[in-house]
Amino acid sequence: MSGDSIENVNPSWLKGFCSAVLQEMEIQPKDADLIAESLVQANLWGVDSHGVTRMPIYVERLRKKLVNPKPKITILQETPAMGVVDGDNGSGQVVASRSMELAIAKARESGVGVVGIRNSNHFGAAAFFTMMALRKEMIGVAMSNAPATMAPWGGKSPYLGTNPISVAVPAGQELPIVLDMATSVVARGKIILAARKGECIPAGCAIDLDGEVTTDAARALDGCVLPFGGPKGSAISLLIDVLAGVLTGAAFGPHIGDLYRNMECPQCVGHMMGAIDISWFSDVDAFKKRIDQMIRELKSVPPAKGVREVLLPGEIESRIQQRREAEGIPLTPDVLSDLYRLGLEYEVPWCDTHPTPNDDRG
């Protein structure tokens, strides 16, 4: 387990290991599997900022009783088309996936389903939930608010979170369209990862404590990130907080507990899950043919100078997933050693012979 090279790790093994650690935190096996799957799935997509790098903080918050391992998730209010869910301070992945199931059931009945969620926590990659809708021939929408780390457009101190939004659209023969984006120029998770690696970040992503643009990842973490697309991205981020935070009765803006820095109280994150049942709007096959046509036409737009091809949302992630499913998930030494330490601490056996392609541990 020593060494400073990146190791490729088998995804199934990794999932089982993470689930086992989470079960030591009194999370029920089904829920632990779900959280582990969400993290490993993010790694498979190449979204390492939302992958197993989050295990130590999840474990720490569970251990400190800041996250409820056995939440009683309740529906506070509902119609055949909407619901408001209280997550009882459960893990974000558990609360959000139950809520997306509810949104899907409502969309099946009413054409659309919208579920607002309060009292939740960090939920990982948003596309994990919108892709649940894909499997039901539905369009999925997921959004979440997040701790204040981003200045609103025109401001110099944090108020908004990097409030992510995901939309997934089923296709026929082509890959589905899957957008999953933070509303900051870059996800804060990517800055955390850059800081851990000692790497620089591009200019225009973040400002330091004094409100000056910085490329130093550590200084950016003390300061705040900037919204994508200037005032427009800032407004979209704000509206996600209105829908996921204000409307649902969750915390909003700077009142959301920081995942890493506030170890005194629950986060009180809010989400919004939506599903649109295509069959209520259109013949599903006709819809998929139209989406396929759109995708093919977009792929045939001549690329701009210096660009090899026009990429659709989700296309890169899908290619990385193919490669990582075959070759394993490359984990950096610090992430590996964090996991190894968790295994030691909670007596989850670290399988020295887990089947990774280039496993050089003896």
Add this chain to the structure above:
Amino acid sequence: MSGDSIENVNPSWLKGFCSAVLQEMEIQPKDADLIAESLVQANLWGVDSHGVTRMPIYVERLRKKLVNPKPKITILQETPAMGVVDGDNGSGQVVASRSMELAIAKARESGVGVVGIRNSNHFGAAAFFTMMALRKEMIGVAMSNAPATMAPWGGKSPYLGTNPISVAVPAGQELPIVLDMATSVVARGKIILAARKGECIPAGCAIDLDGEVTTDAARALDGCVLPFGGPKGSAISLLIDVLAGVLTGAAFGPHIGDLYRNMECPQCVGHMMGAIDISWFSDVDAFKKRIDQMIRELKSVPPAKGVREVLLPGEIESRIQQRREAEGIPLTPDVLSDLYRLGLEYEVPWCDTHPTPNDDRG
């Protein structure tokens, strides 16, 4: 009517004049009033690109029977929470406002209402429809696709429209939050206006026919505009086309007729209208207090260097409206003479004494 200075025009007079011209196109008085109100309202907000500058093209398309003056708007499919509407090639404003009324009625019943619209036309400023929801204590959402004038991220020729989205959120004592944005860096309407005025556009907004960035408004109109926020804005624009175009059965991408350049066939624009009835999610007063709190906290974020204050979406428009309601709407000479010519052509009396503050016509 000669002269080259900007004139301030009384909004009520302008509305009446535009409505009268539209009624000469066989549009019913109620519908003509609605279209005129939408255009003049955009001017009141300072969004002149979506104001009465559109009158000549609206009239030309109506005259050429490319827009149906008396559409039979029908509901093709519905549940208590959604609907699909066929606009029968009516004016976008007429079709979209009927559809938003339907979305509002469904939200009243089901908590949320989503209405997809096909066979429509250019609908002016999207906020005109979302603000209908505001007056019912609801959150309004409106989106539309638009003729292909924008390159997808990574491409160099147009595929997407500047597909606008508006979201309006009621507040208590503060101004409502009203976002209305094109998904291009700048609205194409603003480039049209710059080209008419012979003004330059900022770099990064548009590319010319060869795919090179240009600041020449006329060259930009031959080329295409760029999405806001790079790949993220491009993806949002694409998803608006999926929801407003592909899902509704409208045209999408480059298959939408250009408002100005395609005088052979209808536009076949698609829209999506959504309403969320706050009372199904939360106590309405509690929601408004939370929104007021959020707005006040955002306004108290210290401004970045060179910025006077943090502005909320819709704040600038509201201030301009106050001023223009008092002082009149400043119209450029070419817009004024276009209107004057329409008045002559369709025998709508041009009131030489319409009450404008600095009317210098004798």
